[in-house]
Amino acid sequence: MPTTWKASYKQFLLNISARSKVVTALREFILFSRLGRTDSHFTDLHDAGRLDIVYECVVACFFLSHGIRKDTVFHAVLNGPPVPPLHVRIDGAILHDVRTDQMTWTQILRKVLAAKPHPGITVDRTSFENLLKTRAEQSSIYILEEGGKDVSSAELNGTSVFILGDHVGLPKKAEMFALRFGEKLSLGRQPYLAASCITILNYLLDRKTFQALSKEKRD
């Protein structure tokens, strides 16, 4: 992104909360991890209740080529042994000391699950249900599912919160709870990986943001 675009994009993000008519790109993703391990006693992310899916989603959420998305927040609610639930929240605006490789994130996840600090990451005991209640007060909630409303006809204005399941999918009870606050959204007929859904949604929201930004410049 050339510097002029960077500056205007930043200014645009600073302005958006006060300008309801503009399509914005603020975004949050919530991954419901059925078996994600809730302590730091693991050597391998895959064998720690598929924490490798959490890692893949983190990369999809935040990493651009040589940069981190500042406008994105990621939540993983881990429901595996020994002390579920644990809520890991990662804020792109503060996150640093990170790379895209799995070894880096194995160390970071092990560290934060042992209650040690890392810039931009917090861990608490918020359940999926309580997290959703809080987020629904300020944002539109979308539950990703193949059979949902097609993304091309969704507004995605303001702050959007997207809910994803892991490789087993969202438990029925969690889905029914989420549907009290939001609606199902579909990216099409292919059953994408959770991380791919995030990459695609980030892309679609980027397009919307830049279209709105171009319109702002023209008006």
Add this chain to the structure above:
Amino acid sequence: MPTTWKASYKQFLLNISARSKVVTALREFILFSRLGRTDSHFTDLHDAGRLDIVYECVVACFFLSHGIRKDTVFHAVLNGPPVPPLHVRIDGAILHDVRTDQMTWTQILRKVLAAKPHPGITVDRTSFENLLKTRAEQSSIYILEEGGKDVSSAELNGTSVFILGDHVGLPKKAEMFALRFGEKLSLGRQPYLAASCITILNYLLDRKTFQALSKEKRD
């Protein structure tokens, strides 16, 4: 995807080569890896000339939730020590015994770079230039770059071949060579990771395929 869609999608892919007016989803990706190691003497993909980027691209190319894309081919041209270039070709139609995790692909890449077989993967000494010449005979070539023609105005009919650089980008010489056979294509103003570009292109081609399929059913 429900079974009826699966069956009709497969039939559709079998029919497409004979029906030039239909938009198809056949796709190939070529990653130019500047420093990707060309032997099997490594323990960690990141330290092996960023073979972790090759791994990330492979996952983005082939993996759906509980399935592999059969209509996709991935090439990595490795230009690192000790014996460059090496051309790794992965064909989704034959690929099996794979998972999405990094450990699995560390083992597979180490195996094929030691000249041992794996279903769906071949390794030979084709250079980037010779690979491109062969592919350009049958396909449209697109070089991914932020400043290129916007993807929304590209046709992407027939078999599309997309060329990507690693974290350093495509060398100028390789880019100039590729431009003799194709054109620059942009996904927008964000500098996406190579793997993210593949996920986004797969998504856009999926949408095109299903639109064409829906039209076929209507006509």
